[in-house]
Structures are given as structure tokens and as C-alpha cells.
């Protein structure tokens with residue numbers, strides 16, 4: 001059977017978020033970490049290729065995404081889904097616009113819907129403006145993001161700054177009238193010479209409408225929300241069949257490099273509940289200290305079923321001060337390098353159930369663990385499932401991994417996640 005949907009995700013937590021929504025809506029999903037080898041065969045309704053392209057140079061993001069597109073099309077992918085962040089994380093230069101435009105060119109797509117809405121996680125789009133809960137994106141904690149601060153809530157404006165093609169709007173009044181009205185509006189935009197249509201969505205019903213409306217379009221640019229409306233086009237229905245994972249006994253740990261508001265609160269909650277934690281200081285890494293070595297020495301003898309937390313997570317002011325001293329990119333790279341060395345060292349010392357918080361951080365950790373593919377299991381919170389992954393560091397049984405997007409999860413996430421495996 002050929003692949004119904006080929007997905008390209010711009011970060012690793014985003015990829016598991018999408019795989020989770022597709023699996024729950026009834027698709028058999030495989031998630032690959034990076035581009036799989038040319039001879040890799042897959043038997044799935046959807047394949048999600050997880051890239052780490054959100055914050056690299058636009059040219060590199062385009063090249064990686066086009067390579068993923070070629071791989072997916074060579075395996076018969078009927079429709080392409082470019083998964084972006086539900087908070088539209090990007091800079092003035094991209095990478096959402098340049099990648100979307102390159103994919104549209106390659107696919108000959110003349111009108112492309114764009115919708116990051118994920119109402120289950122309080123991300124909604126109205127009149128083309130993105131809301132996080134009851135706040136405009138630009139008033140939310142996303143304005144302080146260390147790598148992609150989001151200071152404009154108008155997605156039409158944000159995307160237009162990143163694209164050559166014109167960007168228009170399919171507003172909620174149209175979406176409410178149903179799939180036929182959405183199709184007609186997209187057609188009208190196309191006739192006006194618009195290439196990208198930002199589509200409003202405030203509830204799951206709107207996403208189901210979009211799913212029907214976009215059944216025949218070659219390319220969608222979306223958060224994970226739109227995915228819930230696509231399996232219905234193939235006669236698939238919601239299912240929990242895909243969520244059984246093998247039991248993998250072993251020690252437990254959490255590695256958090258996310259500085260998002262939710263992760264900050266989750267770190268505080270974990271420590272307040274009496275969890276043991278080690279704070280990683282970026283300035284000590286920059287001074288050349290072997291911070292990963294010190295952390296792993298501390299962990300030795302403490303690893304058990306009681307999870308240990310290792311975090312660089314810090315409040316916006318502390319992050320800004322580190323970035324002012326080290327530079328934004330250098331700070332990110334240093335911290336990611338150390339946290340990923342810690343993750344690998346932990347697994348080599350017996351950790352088999354690992355939560356990683358933060359998209360970039362997850363990308364770095366999963367690469368250090370040489371994970372090539374993951375199987376999606378039960379959902380912990382919307383957008384965050386447990387997954388099973390083979391890794392040379394983990395031996396024959398592999399390990400259980402939960403990759404948490406920065407702002408996802410309830411405040412007790414780090415405790416709750418392991419409760420689900422008990």
C-alpha cells in the first residue's frame with residue numbers, strides 16, 4: 001500500500017506531536033529521525049521525517065526539506081504536510097516561508113493553506129491572528145523565546161515577510177460555512193495571485209472542515225492540529241490501536257533545555273515535590289569546565305526508578321544575560337551539546353525512560369543517542385506521547401522517550417509522565 005501522507009517536521013518534538021495526532025486519528029505512522037537511507041522501506045499510512053531545520057540558515061533548511069520531499073515522493077506520498085510550530089516559531093528570514101515556498105515550487109502547488117492552530121493546546125487562529133490561550137501570540141511568553149522571539153501575532157504579516165509569493169486570509173466566517181466554502185475561497189485567492197492562505201481555526205470542528213477541504217491539495221503547512229482532519233479522507237477513524245509500547249524497565253531521567261514558560265513551571269513543580277535535580281550553568285560550560293562529566297558523576301549511584309532532573313531551563317532574564325555574554329547561537333549550541341552528552345551518558349548508565357523538554361534540545365539528544373526511528377505510544381498530554389526508540393546506547397530493548405515541546409504539558413508533567421508507565 002502506498003503512503004497516504006508524507007510529513008516533514010521542522011523539529012523533533014513537533015514531529016512526535018504530529019505523529020501522535022495522526023495515530024490517534026487512525027493512521028499507521030512511522031517517525032524517522034532525519035532523512036532515512038535510500039534503501040529504507042516503510043509500511044505506514046504516514047511517515048513523519050523529523051528534521052532539525054527550524055533555526056538553521058534558511059538555505060540549509062530548504063535543502064534538508066527538499067531532500068526529505070524527494071525521499072517521501074519516491075515512496076509514493078500522496079500529499080505533503082510541512083509541520084511547523086503551533087506558535088509559528090520562526091525569524092524574520094524564515095524558515096517557514098522559504099521552506100514552504102521551495103516545497104510549493106517543487107510540487108507545483110499554486111495555493112497552499114497555512115494553519116498552526118491546535119485548539120487542544122490553546123493555539124487558535126482568528127482573523128489571521130494567532131492566540132495562545134486568551135493572549136495574542138505577541139503578548140504571550142513566546143515574545144521571550146531564546147531563539148525565535150515572536151513579536152507579531154498577524155500570521156499574514158509574519159509569513160509575508162518571509163516569502164516572495166503573496167499571502168492572504170481564509171477567515172473564520174468562511175471556515176464556519178464548511179469545506180465547500182473553504183475550497184471556493186482558496187480558489188478565489190489563487191485567482192487573485194495569492195499563493196499562501198492563512199486559515200482561521202478556533203476549534204477541532206474547524207480542523208475537520210479543513211481536512212475535507214484540503215483533501216486534494218498537494219501541500220499543507222500546519223501545526224499538528226490540521227492532521228486530525230486528514231485520516232477521514234481515507235476512510236480511517238480514530239483509534240488507540242497504535243499506542244501499545246513494549247515495557248522497558250530501567251532508571252528514569254528528565255533532561256530539560258527548554259526555557260519556555262511551561263517548562264520553567266514544570267521544573268519548579270518537580271523540585272517542589274522533592275525531586276532531585278541538577279542545574280546546568282551555561283557560563284560554566286563556556287568557561288571550559290567538564291559540566292557533563294560533573295553531572296554524570298553526580299548521577300552515578302543516584303539513578304533509579306525515582307526520576308532525576310537535569311536542566312538548563314531558566315527564566316527569560318537569566319537567558320538574556322547568558323546570551324548577552326555568549327551570543328544567542330553560541331549559548332544554544334553549548335547548552336545543547338552538554339545536555340545531549342548528559343542524555344547519552346545517562347542512557348549508557350542505565351536510564352531507559354527518558355523525558356526531554358524542548359524541540360532543539362530533543363533534536364540534539366536524539367542525535368546523540370543515534371536514534372533513527374521512533375514508534376508512537378500513549379499520549380501523556382496533548383501533543384506529547386511516549387515513544388519507543390532503538391538506540392545503540394540502550395542495548396537490545398531500546399528505550400522509552402518522551403519529547404516534550406517547550407510550552408506543552410500540565411505543570412506536573414515530569415511526574416505524571418512516569419506515572420503513565422508504572
Ligand SMILES: Nc1ncnc2c1ncn2[C@@H]1O[C@H](COP(=O)(O)OP(=O)(O)OP(=O)(O)O)[C@@H](O)[C@H]1O
Nearest residue numbers: 258259260312314332335336358359360361405406
Ligand atoms: N540557561 C540558558 N541560557 C541560554 N540558552 C539556553 C539556556 N537553557 C537552554 N538554552 C537554549 O535555549 C534553546 C531552547 O530551545 P528548545 O527548542 O530546546 O526549547 P523550546 O523552544 O522551549 O521548545 P520548543 O521548540 O519545543 O517550543 C536551546 O537552544 C537551549 O540550548
Ligand SMILES: O=C(O)[C@@H](O)C(=O)CO
Nearest residue numbers: 013014017085086359405
Ligand atoms: O506545534 C507545536 O507547538 C510543537 O509541536 C512544536 O513544534 C514545538 O517545538
